[in-house]
Amino acid sequence: DAKTTQPPSMDCAEGRAANLPCNHSTISGNEYVYWYRQIHSQGPQYIIHGLKNNETNEMASLIITEDRKSSTLILPHATLRDTAVYYCIVLTSGTYKYIFGTGTRLKVLA
Amino acid sequence: GAVVSQHPSWVICKSGTSVKIECRSLDFQATTMFWYRQFPKQSLMLMATSNEGSKATYEQGVEKDKFLINHASLTLSTLTVTSAHPEDSSFYICSARDHNRGNHGYTFGSGTRLTVV
Numbered sequence: 001d002a003k004t005t006q007p008p009s010m011d012c013a014e015g016r017a018a019n020l021p022c023n024h025s026t027i028s029g030n031e032y033v034y035w036y037r038q039i040h041s042q043g044p045q046y047i048i049h050g051l052k053n054n055e056t057n058e059m060a061s062l063i064i065t066e067d068r069k070s071s072t073l074i075l076p077h078a079t080l081r082d083t084a085v086y087y088c089i090v091l092t093s094g095t096y097k098y099i100f101g102t103g104t105r106l107k108v109l110a
Numbered sequence: 111g112a113v114v115s116q117h118p119s120w121v122i123c124k125s126g127t128s129v130k131i132e133c134r135s136l137d138f139q140a141t142t143m144f145w146y147r148q149f150p151k152q153s154l155m156l157m158a159t160s161n162e163g164s165k166a167t168y169e170q171g172v173e174k175d176k177f178l179i180n181h182a183s184l185t186l187s188t189l190t191v192t193s194a195h196p197e198d199s200s201f202y203i204c205s206a207r208d209h210n211r212g213n214h215g216y217t218f219g220s221g222t223r224l225t226v227v
Contacts, residue, residue: 043218
């Protein structure tokens with residue numbers, strides 16, 4: 001079963017920051033959080049991952065709370081091409097399996 | 111970056127026939143590959159995990175005799191949908207785990223849209 005909970009949908013104005021929350025309250029100490037997105041009819045695309053420190057790359061920033069029970073993916077300046085379903089995944093230790101939850105459908109509005 | 115090639119991107123087949131989908135890691139070795147199915151407006155559902163040179167492990171409720179998985183090399187896994195029926199129509203997606211990058215090296219294919227008529 002998916003170990004994450006995300007809001008089903010969000011809207012964001014083009015050019016503004018999109019903040020996508022994820023709850024993973026049952027996460028274990030050595031389990032990473034991964035974020036992927038899926039644009040319509042394509043395979044998921046990797047965005048970012050983290051363990052306990054905040055992370056930033058060319059696509060996004062990942063903020064993980066101190067207790068690691070939740071995280072937020074930040075797209076600093078959303079564009080129309082960022083419209084997609086965003087998945088937050090916790091990789092269960094020892095299984096190698098990504099179990100996808102329902103994700104958040106982000107719509108960036110012009 | 112790591113690339114996974116999935117073919118075909120779409121296929122239409124007649125009910126009762128079999129369809130093979132290929133998933134190749136182009137620039138890395140994938141000891142483990144995963145197969146997912148996705149129905150419209152739904153999330154990805156893991157069907158099975160395949161490890162190179164061994165039998166695939168299927169998730170609960172997935173018929174192993176209907177969805178045959180072969181992972182004969184470190185760069186190729188195939189999914190064969192046998193005796194396909196209209197209810198098998200779906201979007202099938204593979205994922206490959208880069209042996210050298212471990213848990214931080216999963217790459218997904220672009221998916222195969224199967225329509226059974």
